[in-house]
Each structure stands twice: as C-alpha cells, then as structure tokens.
Amino acid sequence: MTATIVTFGISKGGCSKSTSSGITSYLLSQEERVLAIDMDGQGNLTSFLTGEYDICNVFEEKTVLEAIIEGDARPYIIRIQENLDLIPSNDFLATLPRHMYSKGLKLNALQKTLEPVMKDYDWIIIDTPPSLSEQTILPLSTYSEGGSHVVIMFDGSMFAYYAIPKFIEMVEGAKERYNPNLNTAGILFSLIDSRAKENEVMLESIEEDHPNLKFDTIIKRKASTRRLPIAGFDGNPELKNALEYYIPFVKELKERVEQKQPQG
C-alpha cells in the first residue's frame, strides 16, 4: 500500500497550518509510519518537530529543496523518532521556482521526488506556506495510489473566510492538471476564540458555502498547544492537555480519508 497524502493549507497566514500538521504527524506516528514534509521556507514545521531553530545552518543543503531538484527524497529524510520522519526546509526554499525553471521541472516534481518512498509510509503529511506558489501547488499536484487529501485551515477570521474559495480554486486546478483524485477532506476550524461573537455566524456561513466540509472537531485556542514548540512532545507534562482537540480531529480525518480510499 502506498502512503496517504494529507496537505494542510490556506492562503492566509497564521491559521495553524504548521501547528496542526505537526501535531497530526505526531499523533498518526503513534500507530503508523509517517513522513512529514515542510514545504514552507519559514521552516516552522521543521523547527516544531526537530526543536532546531538555526535551520539555515543545521539543514544547509539538506532540505526538501535539494530533494526536489534531485528528484529523490531518500537522501533528505531525517528520523525524528520511531515511525516519524521529516524532510526539513529552510529559507533557501525561496529559490525553488528559479531552480524549477532552469531545470525545466513541472508542477508534478514532488511526485517524482516522493515516488521512491511512497511505499515506506502510511501517511505523508505536508505543511504549506500561505501563498499561491510552487511550494503550495507541488503538494497538491502529488498523486498517490493511497489517496491525496487536503485539510483547509480556517481561523474564523474574515480574511481567512475569503481565502477559502481561493484555496479551493488551487485544489481544483491541481485536480484538473495533475491529480484527478485529489480530495478535500475538510475545513478545520482552529484558534476559535470561544468569546468572539461572530463565530456562530462564521460557522453557519461556512456550512452554507461548503456543505459537509467542516470537521465536527473544532480546535480551540489553548496555551498548552501554543507552548508545544517550546516544551516539545517528549516528557511534556501538559501534552495531554495540548493535544486534547487534536485527538478527535485525527480520528475524524482518518474516517474521512478511509471513506474516500481508492479500493483495491
């Protein structure tokens, strides 16, 4: 069986893409083999999972950028813990479009890069930047026999609300050109400030605009979740609290993905 790909995205910054993709990778790796891929030059997922913030030096020429240019992920995979691997990124990922241009690479370049390892994992979890760019489109254009899915992050804000249809356009474009089975697993509400009075209206609007896409689980703002990049997962006394909302989310994600699983 080849890996099931899940890409976290939305073209609005700070909606918890990196936090959510990192926690999802961690939770899935408790039982299954996971490869996390950082497609954002900010390297937040890289730092989150490795605890390393000096990413330009530590991961110099050892990132997803080099993997894509060479068309082979294998030399660039690092082990985080049992069942959890990562392809890191750093600021040099900004040069990806230029490299793709000069090498004549197409938007399915990540597909080629991941092909040699597709069978080594149950899940490939990808974090993307908040932009319409190669870094976002390459993951969306990556096909897997095990299914390719998208989780759209939404923080309940007006800006993010208007970013959702735009992100769906990207999904549609990738579907049309490279990845016909790409599936939107759902819209994940995160960081909802339970006091904000417009939440109710936002929830209803999303339900109307995109029926059945909203995950039932809502990720609420939690100081312990915010502290995870500081405290890490290992031996973190507030881990259970920090992951509280993510456990039901991952369960729901698995159910949705299984429903769409290509048979055979």
Next chain:
Amino acid sequence: MSNKNNLKDKIKKPNAPQAFFNSYDTKENVNDSNNNNNNETIDEINVKDNNTNNNKNIEINNNKTYVNDNDVVDDNDYLRELAAGKKAIKKKPKKVFTSFYMDPDLAAEVDKIAARGEKGDKSRLINQGIRSLLEEYGVINKS
C-alpha cells in the same frame, strides 16, 4: 493545454491558480525551444491513453508552436528507404515546434518505424503523413 482550454480561457478569464498553471505551460515551451533553437527537429509526441479520447485525433496546440523558419523539406524518399529497412541518408531541414495528441495505435506504429532511424525521424514521418493527406485534399501543391 488543449484547444478547448485555450478557448475557455478566452471566454472565461482564468482565475489566479489557472493563470499559475498556465504559466508553467509556457515555461515548458520556453525551455523546449531554448534547448532546440538550432533548428533541430523535436520528437515530441504525447500519447494520451484515454479511451474517451478516441475521436479527438490530432489536436494541434497553437500555444506550443514556435516558428523557426518556413523552409520545407520533402522527406519522402528518405522515409521510404527507412520504412523498407534500407540505409537512408538524412537531410537537415528547418522545423516548427508543436505538440499534439495521437491515437495510441498510430503512435505505436510511428514509434516502431522511428526506432529504426535516428533523432528526428519521428517528426519526418509525421510531416510526410500530413503532407500526403493535405496534398490529397488539395490544400497544398504536390511537391
């Protein structure tokens, strides 16, 4: 991109992601034409094994046409010898780069013949085929 997509883009303004994807269509072309700007022939035949596609036949993509020169060389004798398995002598013609979809059975035959020849023979064969057809239709004069 197909003609249909081209037309669609003219009717409906492409959204940003579509424009992004389209930009890669041209980028590929720029690279292709850069790599081949010495009037070399290009063997670029896309076989699309899509069963809904059987009636589509040949789809010439205007976006992908790069004109180097209008020189036309008749490759008939050369190809006849090649098809018969004889040693053929090559001329160096000027060509225009384009890409299109072929029926899978035709593409397979063309590949078989071209495999006996050298770089550029695939293009020669396709040209000769269309040339003969257009002569028969009276669109161009017999050479």
